[in-house]
Amino acid sequence: MRRVEHVMGFPVSLRIDDEGDFDAVADAVFAWLREVDVRFSPFKPDSEVSRYGRGELAGGELSADLTEVLALCADLRGATGGAFDIRLPGRGLDPCAVVKGWSVQRAADLLTAAGARRYCLNAGGDVVVSGGPWRVGIRHPEEADQVCAVLAVTDAAVATSGGYERGDHILDGRTGRPATGLLSLTVVAPTLTEADATATAAFALGAEGPAWAAARTGCEVFAVDTTRHVLRTPGLPVT
Structure with missing residues (x-):
């Protein structure tokens, strides 16, 4: 089976x-x-996230799903010393950096529960696979038609953060300014929840991000800094 749909702003x-x-x-x-x-987009005024961000919902009125997402965001904020923050001055509440990976991993869990054993679910370039190995390319941060590396991934997830698609959209919560020090950072982890959130948080940390991400349990890292130097962990499954 092969199917493609445009959801949450990406294929x-x-x-x-x-x-x-x-x-x-x-x-x-x-x-x-x-x-x-519908429920989590900060760009939809009637979403649960938007309503909570405006103070129209109290903590006790939130769904279990949003409560879980906010807890993950709070953990990342603490772990990065505030570099990762979903509440930035001049911006509304925006947990998208966690919601994407969390929701796609939940979708992958539906596939597994239904008996699928070999599948690839790709959400805007962030990938979760079952079975394998699957070959997953890491896009070159400056050459759109080139890859930096190809990974052989089995029962795992791959997520990349960088500014090459959406510009300086990842901010360092400690300064409120665009994160600096890295061109891109890729994380391989057991779940896309972990891979996507870790990649974004590490990119927000800047130059210290690769080491921080590599220290997280189960994470392997491939990063390109602004001097075009490649940093990667020994366990990265490069083909």
Whole structure:
């Protein structure tokens, strides 16, 4: 099975290589991601995130899902000394850096629960795979048609943060200014929840980010700094 839909502002592609009928779970995957977009988008004024950010919802009124996401964000803020922060001056509440990986991992869990054993779910370049190995390329941060490395990934997730697609959108919460020191940072982790959040938080940390990410349990790192120097951990599954 192969299916592609545009959800949450980016293309999401699903490939399942198992025999069998997975139409129903594929429908459920994309329905869940559309639900996440409605409930968690800071760009939709009626979303739960927007309403909470404006003070229209108290903590006790939040869904279990948003409570979980906010807890993950709080943990990252503490772990980075405030470099990762979803509440920045002049901006509304924006937990997107955690919501994307968390929600796509939840979608992958639906696939696994339905019996899929070999699949690839790619959400705007962040990937979670089952089975394998799958070959996942790391895009060159300055040459859009080139890759820096190709990974062989089995039962894991890959996420990259950088400014080459959306400009200086990742801010250092300690200064309120765009993060500096890195061109891109990729994390391989057991789940996309961990990989995506760690990649964004590490990029916000700047030059100290690769070492911080590498110290997190289960994470392997590939980073390119602003001097074009490549930093990578020994366990990175490069082909």
